[in-house]
Ligand SMILES: Nc1ncnc2c1ncn2[C@@H]1O[C@H](COP(=O)(O)OP(=O)(O)OP(=O)(O)O)[C@@H](O)[C@H]1O
């Protein structure tokens with residue numbers, strides 16, 4: 001059993017039905033494909049949101065080239081909750097950053113909803129990242145000089161949206177995550193688990209196609225980490241969100257739909273849980 005705050009999420013249907021200003025978690029703008037040419041759309045696209053094809057990453061260091069990712073191939077289906085596990089230094093974060101277009105591969109392609117993201121201009125990549133991907137990091141990465149509410153609104157503001165509907169949606173997400181009462185506080189006055197909930201709300205703000213989380217429970221004690229994981233599970237099952245999560249916790253990994261084991265920059269195995 002987790003905290004009573006987390007249980008407030010059970011009320012979310014009532015929330016969305018009773019408040020006419022509420023923007024449903026499902027409603028959000030879609031990425032504008034109009035400027036995307038046929039060349040960078042994969043024709044044989046099925047149910048997969050994400051496809052990594054022959055991804056490699058080599059760092060050129062004074063001591064010589066270091067291959068950190070070697071010929072990585074995998075795909076993630078819409079609504080799937082995938083975990084990535086592996087020893088420290090095996091390349092998990094490097095891989096997640098490439099999936100999320102925060103970093104470029106040395107070779108290989110990432111297809112997001114069938115679009116070859118690295119074939120796009122930097123400006124379009126940034127736009128796609130803002131509209132299609134929600135990031136959650138181990139250290140929360142919140143802006144501490146502004147309020148919890150403003151932190152959650154930021155992705156929408158970057159996307160050029162503003163006004164009451166944005167605030168209402170941010171407040172609704174905070175309510176779903178059980179921290180509506182913290183909206184006007186600064187992030188540093190919240191506990192670690194609460195700060196991570198803010199980061200989850202922020203990640204959901206633009207209704208992304210995919211949520212990427214790099215050790216989201218890594219800074220939290222066992223119980224709080226479990227609470228945060230339950231929230232991600234709820235977002236996955238109830239809202240059919242696609243999530244890729246790096247974790248060192250085998251118990252949590254086992255509770256996801258599929259676990260990808262990374263070792264020395266390669267996929268060692270994929271297990272359906
Ligand atoms: N900018 C960089 N320049 C050179 N080497 C790098 C760089 N970033 C990462 N590496 C190396 O790539 C390897 C993989 O790092 P990565 O952060 O992806 O590992 P990880 O699996 O996420 O580890 P952890 O579980 O400790 O977070 C490491 O050996 C790291 O030193």
Ligand SMILES: [Mg+2]
Nearest residue numbers: 092093094214
């Ligand atoms: Mg890492």
